[in-house]
Amino acid sequence: MSMHLSVEDQKTVRGAARWGYAVVGIVALNMVVVVSRAFDDGLREFVAAGALLVVMGWQALALAVASLSFSSTPTAERFESGLSALRTYCKVGVLGGLASMMLAGLSCQMKISELQFEVDRVIEAEVQKEYPGAKVIRE
Amino acid sequence: MVALSVYDFVPAALLGALAVVSLSQGALLFTFPALAMGGFLGYLGVLKVAAGRRIRSGIVRKDGALFASGFASLRTLLIVLFIGNFGGLVFALSCNVP
Secondary structure (H helix, E strand, C coil): CCCCCCHHHHHHHHHHHHHHHHHHHHHHHHHHHHHHHHCCCCHHHHHHHHHHHHHHHHHHHHHHHHHHHHHCCCCHHHHHHHHHHHHHHHHHHHHHHHHHHHHHHHHHHHHHHHHHHHHHHHHHHHHHHHCCCCCCCCC | CHHHHHCCHHHHHHHHHHHHHHHHCCCHHHHHHHHHHHHHHHHHHHHHHHHHHHHHHHHHHCCHHHHHHHHHHHHHHHHHHHHHHHHHHHHHHHCCCC
């Protein structure tokens, strides 16, 4: 026995596919913004941006494949390939999202250490201005 | 897809824990963004679980209406994703902090 999809059901499936295309488009625009800012900072930020781009691109590709499958004439094979692409989309989101979050966290940690170094440098300069020759003792 | 959707709740739960900890420490600067982001991710997870379960049930029971209701959940998920991505794009374009 095969599954019957009414006209309304097919419209719902095609509506989801159209929103899939919209999400792919907006993700592509976001990728352009990420690319344009990838070279602004140092190497760490470049690597984090690269990982984010891979995740975003892979997910967008999987979503585009799923949308293509669901927006065409419904057949069992097309639905199978569309659902497979949706599974890929979810898998990449889980694994790649975690990896890119870790890289972004690493980058933030590095920035905090740079900030601490900068704070120490300013304190040292202020102390030297007030008390020339004095040494700052850190506990 | 349903099993994978459960993993969506991990960052949501982490952000919820961050919100509770920051609230207890009086750091409201972290509390509200963590709550908002955690709520957003949790809502996405709920939608993904609903979509995955209904699509799967529709295929198993050969029920076209149930299958299509899963796609309705998927459409809502995609609309929310579109709005989230659009917000991110507007924020990125309006934010000039290097």
